[in-house]
Amino acid sequence: MNQLLLTGFEPFGGSTINPAAEVVKRFETGGVQAFSLHTLILPVDTMRAPKILEAALLDLRPDWCVMLGEARGRPAISVERVAINVLDFQIPDNAGQQIVDEPVVPDGPAAYFCTLPVRHICEAIREAGVPAELSLSAGTYLCNQVIYVALHTAATHKLPTRCGFLHLPALPEQVARDPRRLPSMTLDLLFCGVEAA
Numbered sequence: 001m002n003q004l005l006l007t008g009f010e011p012f013g014g015s016t017i018n019p020a021a022e023v024v025k026r027f028e029t030g031g032v033q034a035f036s037l038h039t040l041i042l043p044v045d046t047m048r049a050p051k052i053l054e055a056a057l058l059d060l061r062p063d064w065c066v067m068l069g070e071a072r073g074r075p076a077i078s079v080e081r082v083a084i085n086v087l088d089f090q091i092p093d094n095a096g097q098q099i100v101d102e103p104v105v106p107d108g109p110a111a112y113f114c115t116l117p118v119r120h121i122c123e124a125i126r127e128a129g130v131p132a133e134l135s136l137s138a139g140t141y142l143c144n145q146v147i148y149v150a151l152h153t154a155a156t157h158k159l160p161t162r163c164g165f166l167h168l169p170a171l172p173e174q175v176a177r178d179p180r181r182l183p184s185m186t187l188d189l190l191f192c193g194v195e196a197a
């Protein structure tokens with residue numbers, strides 16, 4: 001059976017919940033048809049997250065690595081196309097580190113393309129009735145960092161793993177009182193979209 005590593009992130013930026021972790025928890029109880037599923041909730045910690053992810057990839061050598069994160073303010077599930085070799089944090093990570101203009105991997109390539117079939121995945125999510133879009137930037141925070149690390153690890157260790165990332169809109173309860181009128185998606189809808197992906 002195909003091995004699938006599915007990752008999410010713990011809450012960050014003052015939130016007490018992260019849609020990515022909630023979706024991963026749902027898969028933990030239900031599994032995914034046709035895949036042997038392994039899950040990880042990564043810390044929003046620029047020092048620890050890459051080490052945990054790299055260790056899991058080297059240990060499992062999965063066929064697929066699908067990573068999830070929250071992108072507050074985005075109205076659709078974003079299928080990321082690239083990861084860039086830049087860390088430039090608008091807010092500190094959960095360990096209090098705020099990195100400005102540093103590489104993810106010194107001397108690493110400027111960018112990696114995600115190795116999932118991103119257009120097919122985007123179509124599959126839409127087919128399930130869930131808004132989805134292709135995205136050219138995962139930002140310069142932890143999500144971009146872990147995509148870069150996963151792709152770099154797969155490339156340098158010649159792993160069979162195809163890696164990619166889905167950015168999820170906020171949950172309704174996260175933005176219910178936000179005066180900026182931010183978009184959101186219910187956990188049911190997010191789960192349905194990720195399952196289709």
Ligand code: PCA
Pocket residue numbers: 009012018020044068069070071138139140141142143144
């Ligand atoms: N989203 C952040 C990091 C963790 C998460 O869920 C990001 O987009 O970088």
